[in-house]
Amino acid sequence: MAKETKTLDTLFHDTLKDVYFAENKIVATLPKMHDAAQSKQLKDAFSKHLAETKVHVQRLEEVFKIISKKPEQKTCDAIMGIIKEGSGVMKEYEGTPALDAGLLSAAQAVEHYEMSRYGTLRTWALELGMKDAAKLLQTTLDEEQATDIALTSIATKVVNQNAEKAA
Numbered sequence: 001m002a003k004e005t006k007t008l009d010t011l012f013h014d015t016l017k018d019v020y021f022a023e024n025k026i027v028a029t030l031p032k033m034h035d036a037a038q039s040k041q042l043k044d045a046f047s048k049h050l051a052e053t054k055v056h057v058q059r060l061e062e063v064f065k066i067i068s069k070k071p072e073q074k075t076c077d078a079i080m081g082i083i084k085e086g087s088g089v090m091k092e093y094e095g096t097p098a099l100d101a102g103l104l105s106a107a108q109a110v111e112h113y114e115m116s117r118y119g120t121l122r123t124w125a126l127e128l129g130m131k132d133a134a135k136l137l138q139t140t141l142d143e144e145q146a147t148d149i150a151l152t153s154i155a156t157k158v159v160n161q162n163a164e165k166a167a
């Protein structure tokens, strides 16, 4: 039996569903990370990124619209794994000086995952001739990168020092 022909637009649609699942999971997870964080700077960073992430969900819905599909989620094992590791850190390091460092590392893993997905989707959108979709995806990619940089700055300034001080 001949295999169904799968083209780049099928792959684009599938990956869009994967990232849509991931962003929705992140919206559900960031409040828990905010509550667990000890430093105010880190709490503020999580709050800010929660607001941005809600917009990321909306932008993906706009991209679904551009390809005339309804927004749909497809389980993303990668983000489930990253979030599971983050929950493990929250439990294992609860009440310890290293907790924030652990939360930062989990959050940066999430950002890097998102950056890789958005970079890919943006490139595919351009290849498929969808400039408006590429622009939306690039805007989110820029915000993920800015968040990653902000988290690095918090890590070097505050959290890692605290973890070391208490050692």
Ligand SMILES: [Fe+2]
Pocket (backbone or CB within 6 Å): 023, 052, 053, 056, 114, 140, 144
């Ligand atoms: Fe995002």
Ligand SMILES: [Fe+2]
Pocket (backbone or CB within 6 Å): 049, 053, 110, 111, 114, 144, 147
């Ligand atoms: Fe993000």
